[in-house]
Amino acid sequence: MGIAFPAPDESILARRDFIIAGLARLLPPGGLVTSEDERRAFETDAFTAYRRVPLAVCLPSTTEQTAAVMRFCYENGVKVVPRGAGTSLAGGAIPQEDAVVIGVSKMNRVLDVNFGDRTIRVEAGITNLGISAAVMDESFFYAPDPSSQLACTIAGNIAMNSGGAHCLKYGVTTNNVLGVKMVTVDGTVVEIGGDALDAPGYDLLGLVVGSEGQLGIVTEATVRILRAAEGARPVLFGFDTSEQAGAAVAAIIGAGIIPVAMEFMDKPAIEICEAFAHAGYPLDVEALLIIEVEGSDAEMDFTLGRIVEIAKRHGVKTVKESKSAMETAAIWKGRKSAFGATGRVADYICMDGTIPTGRLPEVLRRIDEIVKGYGLRVANVFHAGDGNLHPLVLYNVNDPDEAHKAEEAGNDILRLCVEVGGCLTGEHGVGVEKRDLMNVQFDRVDLDQQMRVRGVFDRGWLLNPAKVFPLDHRITA
Amino acid sequence: MTAVSEPTSESELAAAVAEARAARMPLSVEGRGTKATLGRPAQAAATLSTAKLSGITLHEPAELVIGAKSGTPLAEVEAALADKGQMLAFEPLDYRPLLGSSGAPTVGGVVAGNLSGPRRISAGACRDSLIGVRFVNGRGEMIKNGGRVMKNVTGLDLVKLMAGSWGTLGVMSEVIFKVLPVPERTATLVLHGLDDARAVAALSAGLGSPFEVTGAAHLPAGIDRIPTTLMRIEGFAPSITYRSAQLKTLLKPFGSADLLEGASAAEVWRKVRDAAFLVEPRDRAVWRVSVAPSKAAAAVARIRSTLDIRHFYDWGGGLVWIAAPASGDAGSAAIREGLAGTGGYATLMRAPAEIRATVDVFQPLSAPLMTITSGIKASLDPDRLFNPGRMYAGI
Ligand SMILES: Cc1cc2nc3c(=O)[nH]c(=O)nc-3n(C[C@H](O)[C@H](O)[C@H](O)COP(=O)(O)OP(=O)(O)OC[C@H]3O[C@@H](n4cnc5c(N)ncnc54)[C@H](O)[C@@H]3O)c2cc1C
Numbered sequence: 001m002g003i004a005f006p007a008p009d010e011s012i013l014a015r016r017d018f019i020i021a022g023l024a025r026l027l028p029p030g031g032l033v034t035s036e037d038e039r040r041a042f043e044t045d046a047f048t049a050y051r052r053v054p055l056a057v058c059l060p061s062t063t064e065q066t067a068a069v070m071r072f073c074y075e076n077g078v079k080v081v082p083r084g085a086g087t088s089l090a091g092g093a094i095p096q097e098d099a100v101v102i103g104v105s106k107m108n109r110v111l112d113v114n115f116g117d118r119t120i121r122v123e124a125g126i127t128n129l130g131i132s133a134a135v136m137d138e139s140f141f142y143a144p145d146p147s148s149q150l151a152c153t154i155a156g157n158i159a160m161n162s163g164g165a166h167c168l169k170y171g172v173t174t175n176n177v178l179g180v181k182m183v184t185v186d187g188t189v190v191e192i193g194g195d196a197l198d199a200p201g202y203d204l205l206g207l208v209v210g211s212e213g214q215l216g217i218v219t220e221a222t223v224r225i226l227r228a229a230e231g232a233r234p235v236l237f238g239f240d241t242s243e244q245a246g247a248a249v250a251a252i253i254g255a256g257i258i259p260v261a262m263e264f265m266d267k268p269a270i271e272i273c274e275a276f277a278h279a280g281y282p283l284d285v286e287a288l289l290i291i292e293v294e295g296s297d298a299e300m301d302f303t304l305g306r307i308v309e310i311a312k313r314h315g316v317k318t319v320k321e322s323k324s325a326m327e328t329a330a331i332w333k334g335r336k337s338a339f340g341a342t343g344r345v346a347d348y349i350c351m352d353g354t355i356p357t358g359r360l361p362e363v364l365r366r367i368d369e370i371v372k373g374y375g376l377r378v379a380n381v382f383h384a385g386d387g388n389l390h391p392l393v394l395y396n397v398n399d400p401d402e403a404h405k406a407e408e409a410g411n412d413i414l415r416l417c418v419e420v421g422g423c424l425t426g427e428h429g430v431g432v433e434k435r436d437l438m439n440v441q442f443d444r445v446d447l448d449q450q451m452r453v454r455g456v457f458d459r460g461w462l463l464n465p466a467k468v469f470p471l472d473h474r475i476t477a
Numbered sequence: 478m479t480a481v482s483e484p485t486s487e488s489e490l491a492a493a494v495a496e497a498r499a500a501r502m503p504l505s506v507e508g509r510g511t512k513a514t515l516g517r518p519a520q521a522a523a524t525l526s527t528a529k530l531s532g533i534t535l536h537e538p539a540e541l542v543i544g545a546k547s548g549t550p551l552a553e554v555e556a557a558l559a560d561k562g563q564m565l566a567f568e569p570l571d572y573r574p575l576l577g578s579s580g581a582p583t584v585g586g587v588v589a590g591n592l593s594g595p596r597r598i599s600a601g602a603c604r605d606s607l608i609g610v611r612f613v614n615g616r617g618e619m620i621k622n623g624g625r626v627m628k629n630v631t632g633l634d635l636v637k638l639m640a641g642s643w644g645t646l647g648v649m650s651e652v653i654f655k656v657l658p659v660p661e662r663t664a665t666l667v668l669h670g671l672d673d674a675r676a677v678a679a680l681s682a683g684l685g686s687p688f689e690v691t692g693a694a695h696l697p698a699g700i701d702r703i704p705t706t707l708m709r710i711e712g713f714a715p716s717i718t719y720r721s722a723q724l725k726t727l728l729k730p731f732g733s734a735d736l737l738e739g740a741s742a743a744e745v746w747r748k749v750r751d752a753a754f755l756v757e758p759r760d761r762a763v764w765r766v767s768v769a770p771s772k773a774a775a776a777v778a779r780i781r782s783t784l785d786i787r788h789f790y791d792w793g794g795g796l797v798w799i800a801a802p803a804s805g806d807a808g809s810a811a812i813r814e815g816l817a818g819t820g821g822y823a824t825l826m827r828a829p830a831e832i833r834a835t836v837d838v839f840q841p842l843s844a845p846l847m848t849i850t851s852g853i854k855a856s857l858d859p860d861r862l863f864n865p866g867r868m869y870a871g872i
Contacts, residue, residue, distance in 0.1 A: 116681040117769045117795075139687075161630045172628065174637070175605045190845045194820040196767040197597060197795050200840035201850055201868070202646070203604055206637025210630045230687045250539035256562055256658030295687075299716045306713075354626040357540050387540070388628040426628035434631075441631055445618040449857070450633040456852030468632065477856070 002407050003091075003432050005052060005466055008098040012055070012078060019078055020056050023100070026068040031106070033057035042083065042101050046148075047091035047433055049349070049403065054081065054095035061106045063181060063189055063219040070217065071187030073100055079462050080185075082213035084125065084156030087148045089339075089350050090431025092160060092212050096466055102217055104155045110134045111220065119178060119195050121222045124155035128162075131223065140225045143170035146427070147336040155218050161210030163427035165335060166292070168385040169260045170226070172427065174209040181220035182208060185458045195222050207453070212429050213464040215457040229294035232260065234331045235304060237311050238285030238318035242266060245287035246360035248314040249384045252291075252307055259307070259385070261292040263335050266364070268379035269342075269392070276341035277334035280327065282318045289384060290335055338381040339392070346377075347397040350390055351410050353417030354426035357387040363420060367391050370412045374405040388426035389417070415440055430468045438470055451475050481524040487611065487619055487650045493525055494648060494862065495617030503865045506644035508548055508583030512572050512590060516643055516867040517838050518830050527585050530650055533557055535625060542625050544609065544653035547585025554584055558656055566657040567603045568594025574756045575763060575827055585649045591641030592765075594750035595692035595709065598684065598792050600657060604640035609653035612639060612646075615858030620647065627655045638853065644864045645872060646857040660711035664721050665692070665742040666734040668706040673697055673774035676706045677794035679731040681770060683708045684793045686727055688720040693793035694749045700789045706731070709746060749791050752798045752826075761787075761800040762807035762828040768821025770794030780815035784808045803828050809836040839868050 012019070024032050033039055034056050043051040055078070060066040073080050079099035086093050095101050107123035108130065114120070115138055122131060128149040131142040145164035146152055152162070158180065163172040170176070179193030193205040208215055239245040242264075249262055265273065265281075265288045274281040281288055289311075293303045308319055322328040334341075342348050355363050364380065371378040371393055382389040391413055395406035414424050414434065418441045424434045438447060451469055455476035484490040497504050505521035507513060509528050527548035535544035538561040545554050551569060558564055569587045573579060588610070593602040600606075609623035623629055623636035639649060668679055676695035683690045692709030708728075710720050725734045737745070748754060755763050768776055773794040780786060780799070786808070788799040801808030807828045816823060822840035825833065842850060847869070854861070854872045866872065 114769070114771060115685060116678070116771045118681075118685060119769070140685075161634070163628055167628070171601060171605065172630075174634070175601050184845070188845050190849070191843070192846070195769040196821055197792055198591075198593075198602060198641075198767050200767075200822045200824070201842050201846065202853055203591070203637040203641055204846070204849060204853075206604060206634055206640070207853075209637075210634050227685050227687050253541060253658075254539045256661065258657065295716060296719060299713075299719060302713060302715050354628045356537065356542075356626060358537060383628070386628045387626055421624070422626045423624055423629040423631045425631050426626070427630055429630055430632065438632065442621070446620055446622065447632070449614060449618070449620045450622075450635065452856040453633055453635065453638070453853060456849060456856050 002404065003050060003436065004471060005096055006471060008096065012098040016055055019076060022072050022076070023056060023058055023069060026072060027058055027060060027065055031059050031061060031065065033059065042086065042095060045086040045088040045091060045093040047089055047094065047431065050091055050094055050432065052094055052096045054099055054101045055097065057101040057103060059103045059106050063183065066102065066217055066219050067183045067187040067189055069102060070183050070185060074186045074462065079465055081464050082159065082217045084153030085127070085151045087152045088156065088160065088429065088431055089352070090425065090429045090433040092429050092431035092467060094432060104153065104217070104219060107219060115140065117195060118225050119222055120225050121220065122154060124218045124221055125153050128152050128154060128157055135225050139228045141228050142223055143176055143226055144173050147339065154221050154223065158209050158218050158221060159211065159213045160429040161427070163388065165261045165263055165383065168262060168383065169258055174206060176224045177205065177209055177221060178224060179222040180205065180208060180218045182216040182218050184216045185463055193222070212431065212468050214454055214468060215463065230296045231300060232292055232294045232328070233300050234290050234292040234322050234328055236281060236318070236320040236331065237289040237291060237316050238282040239287045239315065240285060240317055242287040242364050243361040244315045245289050248289065248311050248316065250357060251310045251314060253385065255306065255310060257303065257306060259291045260294050261290065262385035263290040264380070264382050264384035266380040268377065269338060269381045272341050272345055272379055273334040273338050276337055276344065277330055279330040279334035280320065281334060282320065285317055290331060335381070342379060342392050346394040348392040348394050349406050349410050350392050351413050352388070352390060352425045352428040353414050353422055354386065354388045355417050355420050355422035357384070359420045360387070363416060366416055367413055370416065371409050374409045376402070376406060376409055387422065411437060432467055435468055436470055448475055452477060481526055483526045483529045485529045490530065490648060490650055491613045491617050491619050494613045494615070497523065497862055498615065498617055498860055501860065504862050506648050506863050508586035509580040511578040511580050511582045512576060512586055513578065514576050515826060516833070518834050519864050519867045521865065525648060527583060527648065534651060535653065538563060541627070541656050542608070542653060543656055544625060544651060545584050546651050547649040548583045550581035551584055551587055552581060559659070562659050563656045564659050565606060565654060566596055566600035567606050568596045568750050569603065570594055571751050575752055577759065584652050588640050588649060588652050589642060589644050595694060595746055595791055598693060599689065599691040604637050606654045607636055607640050607652060608655050610636050610639045610649055611651040612649040614647045615860055615862050623653065625653050643868050645854065645868055646863065648863065662714045662717045663709060663711045663738065663742065664717050665737040666708045666721060666724055666728065667737050668728060668732045668734050669703055671704050671706050671731060673777060675731065676704065677770050677774050677790065679706055679728060680708065680793040682727060683724060686724065688724050692746055695790040695794065696754065697789060699787050700754045707745065754789055755787060755798055755800040760803055762803040762832065763826045764799040764801065764808065764812055764823050765826050766797040766799060766812065766816065766821055766823045768795065768797065768816060768819050772819040772821065773797055776815050776819050776821060780812050784811040803832060806836045807832045
C-alpha cells in the first residue's frame with residue numbers, strides 16, 4: 001500500500017517499560033491500556049486499510065490528568081496521537097508504534113447549558129449526538145451533523161472541522177464553536193475563546209478548529225446550540241441526468257433559496273441506500289436530490305412550491321415529499337447510512353474533495369472515466385449545495401492489486417478536484433490519506449507557512465506527527 | 478510624512494515587502510486608511526497601501542462566492558453583489574462616521590478588522606464568510622490559504638488568522654467570501670420601555686424561538702427617548718407575515734410589539750451596525766464589548782456605577798457599545814473591572830492618540846495566550862515589519 005509511516009524510533013520502543021510505568025503513575029485504574037489485545041482496538045480508525053498498534057493508550061478522566069500525561073510525554077520525547085471515537089475517514093487517528101494514544105472518550109459530561117445565551121459547555125469526549133440529546137427537551141440542537149454523529153466526538157469534530165448534511169444553512173464546526181480548553185504539548189492548559197461571540201487577539205480558535213490534533217489536545221468545548229425549526233421536510237427529486245440535477249441546484253440558489261440541505265446521489269448510490277434503508281428512493285432515475293426545507297407547514301409548502309417549479313423547469317422526473325415523520329426518518333437514514341450501506345456490498349474508499357458547483361456535470365463525468373479506467377466502480381453521494389463530493393470507490397480489500405488501484409483512482413479524483421478550482425478535502429481532513437497530495441493543492445511556501453504556524457505549538461513534531469504534512473519536507477520555524 | 482508605496486500587483490507587493498525587510502523598515506499596512514486611528518498608534522517608518530490592488534477577481538452568483546483584490550472598495554463588491562440580489566452576510570461596519578474618516582473602505586481592511594454587524598448572531602462573523610485569502614508574509618513570500626469553495630478543511634486554517642489580525646501578520650492581496658441572497662422581505666418588531674435586563678431577556682426569547690431572528694438590539698433611554706428593543710426577521714414575504722405574528726404572541730410578556738418595515742427600519746439597523754448613536758459627541762471615547770448576553774446587563778450596571786456612559790446592545794445583548802469620557806484612561810479600568818469574571822472583553826474603538834498610546838486598546842491576553850500570540854506573529858512576520866505594536870506591545 002502506498003502511504004508511508006515514519007519508522008518507529010527504536011530508542012522509544014526500548015524504553016517502553018519505563019514509559020508505561022511513568023504513565024501508570026499519572027492515571028487512575030482503567031485509564032491506561034497496555035496489553036497487546038486491548039491496544040489492538042486502537043490500531044486504526046475508519047480508514048482501515050492502514051493499522052499501527054500504539055505503544056500504550058491513555059484514557060484520562062480529567063483535563064489535569066491529560067496535562068500530566070502530556071507533560072510526561074513531552075519531557076520524555078514521546079509522540080502523542082490524540083483520539084476521539086476513531087471514526088476518521090482520513091486516518092487522522094491512526095497511531096504509530098512509538099506513540100502514545102491519548103483518547104478523550106472518558107471525558108464525556110455536559111458541564112453547563114445556557115438556553116438564554118444558546119450555548120453549551122461540554123467535555124470534549126461527548127458524542128456529537130450527545131450534545132443535541134442534552135438540549136433536545138427544550139427543542140434545541142447542535143447544528144453540524146456528520147453522518148457519524150452517533151459515534152464521533154466533539155473533539156474529533158473540532159480537530160477535523162467536520163461538516164454534515166445540514167451545513168448549507170447552519171455552517172460547519174468552525175462556525176459553531178465559541179471556545180475550547182486545550183492542553184498544549186508541554187502540558188500547559190489554555191483557554192481559547194469562551195462564551196462570547198468573538199474573542200480578543202488573533203483568531204486562535206479558528207486555527208485550532210481543523211488542526212487535526214497537531215496543536216494540542218482539546219478537553220472541553222463551548223459550542224452554540226440553536227432552537228430547532230417548527231418542522232422540517234425532505235423532498236426527493238429524481239432526474240434523468242446529473243446535468244439536470246446540477247443545473248437545478250444552481251437555479252435554486254440563484255433564486256435566492258438556501259435550503260437546509262441539498263444532497264445528491266447517483267444511481268449506484270441510490271440503489272445501495274434504498275436496498276439498505278427502504279426509504280422510497282426512486283430507482284428509475286440517474287440522479288437524486290434530497291432537498292430539505294424548514295419552518296411551519298405553510299412556510300415549507302411555500303418554499304417547496306418555488307423549488308418544485310424550478311425543478312420542473314430542469315426536467316425533474318419524480319418529486320416525492322415526505323408525508324410523515326417516519327418517511328422523513330427513512331429518507332435521512334438512507335442518506336446518512338450511505339457509507340455503511342456501501343460497506344455491506346463492497347469495500348470502499350471515501351473521497352471528500354470539494355469543487356466549484358458549476359463544474360459538477362463535467363467532474364462527475366470525469367470521475368466516472370477515472371474509476372472505469374482502473375476497472376473499478378464508483379458510487380457518488382455528496383453535498384450538492386456546496387460542492388463537497390463523496391465519490392465512493394468500490395473495491396475488494398483482499399485483492400492487493402484492486403486496493404492499489406482504488407487508492408490511485410482516489411488520488412486522481414482529488415487531483416481533478418484541485419484542477420477545477422476546488423480542494424482535497426471538504427470535511428474529512430487530510431490525515432495520512434491525503435498527506436502526500438498536499439503538494440498538489442499547495443506550493444512549498446504555503447506548506448512551509450502552515451508548518452511554521454504549527455511549530456509555534458509543537459516545535460518537536462510530537463503531536464500526531466505522521467499526518468497532514470508530507471514526510472519528505474518538514475520545518476518547524 | 479512617511480513614504481507611501483502603492484504596489485499595483487501581487488509581485489510588486491511581495492517586492493515592496495522584501496525591500497522593507499532588507500532595509501529593516503517597519504511598515505504601516507493600510508487599505509485606504511479609513512480605520513487608521515483604530516488601534517495603538519503604530520511605529521512605522523513607511524506606509525504600504527493596497528489601494529492600487531483593486532478589482533473583483535471572481536463572482537459566481539450560483540456558487541454564492543465573490544473574490545476581490547484586497548484594495549477593492551467595499552462599495553464596489555457590495556454593488557456587484559446587489560446587482561445579483563446577493564450580499565455579504567455579516568453586514569460589514571462603516572467606521573467612517575464613528576472615526577471621522579473619509580475615503581472608500583477596502584475589502585482587505587474589512588477583513589483585517591473582522592468586525593461584523595447585527596447579522597453576526599445568525600449568519601456568522603466576517604471570519605465565517607471569509608473562505609480564501611492570498612497574502613504576502615513578512616518574508617516577502619506570496620501565500621495562499623483556503624480557496625473559492627465553501628467547504629475546505631485542507632491544512633491549517635490561516636484564513637481565520639488573517640481575519641481580525643489588523644494587518645499585523647501579512648499583507649492581503651486578495652480575499653474571497655461566501656455570500657447570501659438578499660432576503661425578499663425584512664420586518665422589525667419593536668418593544669418599548671424595557672430596562673436592560675428585561676430587554677436582553679426579550680431578545681433571548683426571540684433568538685431562542687424557531688422564528689429565525691437575524692438582528693437583535695436594544696437602545697436604552699439615552700439613545701432613544703424611551704427604551705427601544707428591536708428584533709429583525711428576514712425571508713420570503715408570506716413567511717415574514719407568519720413569523721412576525723408568531724413573535725408578537727411570543728413576546729406578549731414583554732409588551733405589545735410594533736412592526737417596522739421599509740426605509741426607516743433599514744435606517745435603524747444601519748445605525749445599530751455603525752454605532753451611529755455614539756458618533757456624537759465626538760469628544761467621547763467609544764468601546765466595543767463582547768460578553769455572553771446573560772451577563773451583559775449586570776456588567777453594564779457595574780460599569781455605570783463608576784463611569785458616566787451611554788451604551789446600547791446588539792447581538793441579542795452579546796455586544797455592548799459604550800461611550801465614555803475620553804479623559805484619563807477613557808474608562809478602561811472601570812469597563813474591564815466591570816467585565817471581570819464574565820469572560821467578556823473590551824476593545825477601544827475611538828479615542829485620541831495619547832490615550833491609545835497608554836491604555837490597552839485590545840484586551841490584554843492571559844500569559845499562555847500571549848506566548849502563543851508572539852509565536853504566531855514571529856511565524857508569519859519574523860522581523861515585525863507589519864503594523865508593529867498596533868494590537869499589542871511587542872507584536
Ligand atoms: C460512517 C461515517 C460517516 C461519516 N460522515 C461524516 C460526515 O458526514 N461529515 C464529516 O465531516 N465527517 C464524517 N465522518 C468522518 C468522522 O466521523 C469525522 O472526521 C469525526 O469528526 C471524527 O471524530 P472522532 O471522534 O471519531 O475522531 P477520531 O477519528 O478519533 O479523530 C479524528 C482526528 O481528531 C484528532 N483528535 C481526536 N480527539 C482530539 C482531541 N481531544 N484534541 C485534539 N485532536 C483530537 C485525532 O488525532 C484525529 O486527527 C464519517 C465517518 C464515518 C465512519
